[in-house]
Amino acid sequence: MFPYAIDLENISFSYENHMIINNLSLKVKPGEHIGIVGDSGCGKSTLLKIIAGLYPPDSGTIAIAGAHFPEKIRKQVALVMQGNSLFPLSIRDNITCGHPIADEMVWAACQSASLTKWIAKLPNGLDTNVGERGNQVSGGQAQRIQIARALCKDAPIILLDEPISALDQDTGHSVLDSLGKLTNGKTVVHVTHHQETLDDSDTIYRMEGGSLAYLHKKAAVREENDS
Ligand SMILES: Nc1ncnc2c1ncn2[C@@H]1O[C@H](COP(=O)(O)OP(=O)(O)O)[C@@H](O)[C@H]1O
Ligand SMILES: [Mg+2]
Incomplete structure (x- = not known):
């Protein structure tokens, strides 16, 4: 077993010459729910794509549920992206991604x-095409179709x-x-502009200058970590 569901060590990432993630480290225990807040453009979506195995970091190490390589990492995570990431297929296919999942x-x-x-x-019904x-x-x-997709994937880590x-x-x-009920027992990283929607999070970080600063931790988690 691995001690952390998400283990990022000193990762950096740039788009061309523009550094977005700067020597960032993050450890999330299995089943922990964390929230990340931060100004628009600070790199929150980029960080989630790195955790999801979509972008490899330029430097540093990444282990997601013990996996190091993109193909393996992607099996461990379900990502609800910001904006539209639908395929020009039916609602059903967008939810199941072509996997044989029972209608129920x-x-x-x-x-x-x-x-x-x-x-x-x-x-x-479910066979309606969502269009280009x-x-x-x-x-x-x-957005709700993407959430249904993430729930059907039943991955241990939800972004x-x-x-x-x-x-x-x-x-x-x-x-x-x-989402609160269905993510019970799973590891969750929730990025938002609205900190008030992070009641469910055990730990909240602020993203700034390419890395994460600890903002808030629930008392129960704090005691557990201190002991
Ligand atoms: N594909 C891309 N190519 C080049 N620059 C990008 C790309 N995606 C995002 N950026 C830039 O990287 C920065 C961080 O973007 P993003 O991770 O989307 O921030 P956030 O989600 O916090 O709003 C922004 O300055 C954005 O313009
Ligand atoms: Mg974003």
Whole structure:
């Protein structure tokens, strides 16, 4: 077994000559929920893509559930990206990513992502095509489809990039509620502009100058770490 679900040691990453991540280290225990806040453009989405195995760091080491290589890392994580990452396929295919997942499980994920009412009204239901880059669905629906995808993947590590930013307040709260229940026992990294949505997080960091500063830790976690 590995002691940390996420173990980043002194990683750096640049887009061309622009350094975004600067000697950043992060350790997250299995089952721990962390939140990351920070100004727009500080590198939060880039950091999640590195943790998800989409971008290799320029330097430093990365171990995700003990995996070091992108193909293995990607199996361990489900990433709900900011913005639209839908394929021009059916709602079902966007949720299952082509894996043979039973309808019951797809509907359960839709329920948790507050999608069922809308899908039930569509003439083709789950077989409705979302269009090129999801242009046949709203931003909020696209975000909820991605959340259902992440729930169906059933990976031990869930990465959420502003998961409710395109949702109205009520839907946002109900999706966060469902996510809270379904991420129980999983490792979660939740990036957000709204620190008040991080009630569920054990530890909160602020991202600044390419690295993470500790902001807040729940008392229970603090005691456990201190003992
Ligand atoms: N694919 C890319 N190519 C070049 N620069 C990028 C790319 N993606 C993001 N950036 C730049 O990197 C910085 C960090 O972006 P990002 O990680 O999206 O920040 P955040 O999610 O905190 O808003 C920004 O200055 C952004 O413009
Ligand atoms: Mg971002």
